[in-house]
Amino acid sequence: MTIYSEQEAKAILDKAIKASKADGCSATLSGSNAGNIRYALNGVSTSGSVSDCDLGVEVSFGKRTGTATINHFDDASIEAVVRRAEELARLAPENPEFMPQIDKQTYKASNTYFEKTAAVTPEYRARVAAACIEPCRKDKLVAAGYFVDTASFVATANSKGNFGYQKSTDMDFTCTVRTEDGKGSGWVARNLSDVSAFDPKSDIQTAIDKAKGSVDAKALEPGKYTVIMEPAATAGLISFMMFGFDARHADEGRSFLSKKGGGNKLGEKLFDERVTMYADPWDANAAVLPWDQEGLARARTSIIDKGKVEYLHYSRYWAQKQGKKAVGQPGNLIMLGGDKSTMDLVKGTKKGVLVTRTWYIRMVDPQTVLLTGLTRDGTFYIEDGQIKYPIKNFRFNESPAIMLNNIEEMGKSVRVQGDESPFIMMVPPMKIRDFTFSSLSDAV
Known part of the structure; x- marks a missing residue:
């Protein structure tokens, strides 16, 4: 599939809007070209490419709505998908929280598209796999990983005259390296918009070193420890916490x-004063679309400033009910940090635990944002500023709201995307005191 230009996309959306006889109509055209390669046991297992494009139409009669989707864009097909959406709307019950189509928005383009990523070839993907597999074979290690690159576009329009169009690129890389006996494991991941900043030969060395270093892990008693959390480990917990920022x-x-007794804690200081987070769709390292899923324009938004809660997300319905203004929901999260690396934090630690990654995170109590999950792929004991030996993985029970009050030091923020996270994130490594490990885990 070719990526539709702004003019081509607008022509299709205009036809859909014009064809509707409903009280309101909105339409979204989105498509992508994605290529991938997957490898395991030091060999490529699958590779391929996927192209897709869909037109989604939503219409409303009063408080009744209907949606339909199609992937053919000739005049007859566009007419048919609009009629189908209208049929469904007439059958639907009234929605007591119905909100009409958004008013015309002003979108400031963000830098989400890079030609080098859009031009990635199957040969390039093969070189990424080889850069991981070959050094692992030489060291008698076993690599398994996945690389995917995507070029996409999205266009949105409605019957109130709103229109937006933007192209994006993205690449995701993850690799797990195991020792032949399965007793050691290391992991690395990268998420970027611009593939020219990606160096698989350098990144894979991180996973190799951790796999070698995590063999013959020792058991450490569960309890509260000073912990160095790498950015990928921290991101998983913070992204869960952000679900609580819904008004x-x-x-x-x-x-x-x-x-x-009612109300919310907007404006209260709930975190360490070093905690500052914001969303910015135009951030140079983590740019996202300048509108959210409803089409509302995003803005640079302070979320936490020096520990004080400065933002709650108001849906359009809840904003209307509460007399607030609805703005676009953030698509990224930038947390300020310091200048140190993860290993710099290790060097300044008398005794503690280094956590590479948190995994299988689940909510225990949303009212305290208590989470449970596992460490994996490289957990190490620190003593006198040095990594002394690998330790067995833990199950943890911890609240990021408490964790962000127990900060001892933060390093330099890097781009990550936490497991199951809706955000692109810039998160620092952190030294946290009194982190709760509740039990041992046999997972490697």
Whole structure:
């Protein structure tokens, strides 16, 4: 599939909007070209490419809505998908929280598209796999990983005259390296928009070193420890915490930002004063679309400033109900840090635990944002500023709201995307005191 130009996309959307007889109509055209390569046991297992493009139409009659999707864009098909959406709308029950199409928005383009990423070839993907497999074979290690590159576009329009168009690129890389006996494991991941900043030969060495270093792990008693959390480990916990920044959840008593007796904690200082987070769709290292899933324009938004909560997300319905203004929901999260690397934090630690990655994170209690999960792929004991030996993995039970009050030091923020996270994130490594490990895990 070719990526539709702005003019081509607008022509298709205009036809859909014009064909509708409903009270309101919105349409989204999106498509992508994605290539991938997967390898395991030091050999490529699958590779391929996927191209797709869809037109989604949503219409409304009063408070009744209907949606339909199609992947053919001739005049007859566009007419048919609009009629189908209208049929479904007439059958649907009224939505008591219905909101009409958004008004016309002003979108400031963000730098989400890079030609080098869009031009990635099967040969390039093969070289990425080889850069991981070959050194592992030489060291009698076993590599398994996945690389995918995507070029995409999205265009949105509605019957109130709103229109937006933007192209994006993205690449995701992850690799796990195991020792032949399966007793040691290392892991590395990269998420970028610009593939020219990616160096698989350098990145794979991180996983190799951790796999070698994690053999013959010793058991450490569960308890509270000073922990060095690498950015990928931290991101998984913080991204779960961000679900609590929903104004309705907070107002209705379902969030850690709820006040007893009603209301929310907007404006209160709840974290260490070194904690500052914001969203910025135009951030040079983590740019995202300048609108959210509803088409609302995004803005640079302060979320936490020196420990104080400065933002809650108001859906359009909840904003109207509460007399607030709805703005685009953030698509990224940037957390300020310091200048040190992860190993710099290790050097300044008398006794502690280095955590490479947190995994299988699940919510235990949304009102305290208590989470549980596992460490994996390289957990090490630190003594006198040095990594002394590998330790067995733990299950943890910890709240990021508490974790962000127990900061001893932060390093330099790097781009990550946490497991199951809706955000692109810039997160620093952190030294945290009194992190709770509740039990041992046999996982490698």
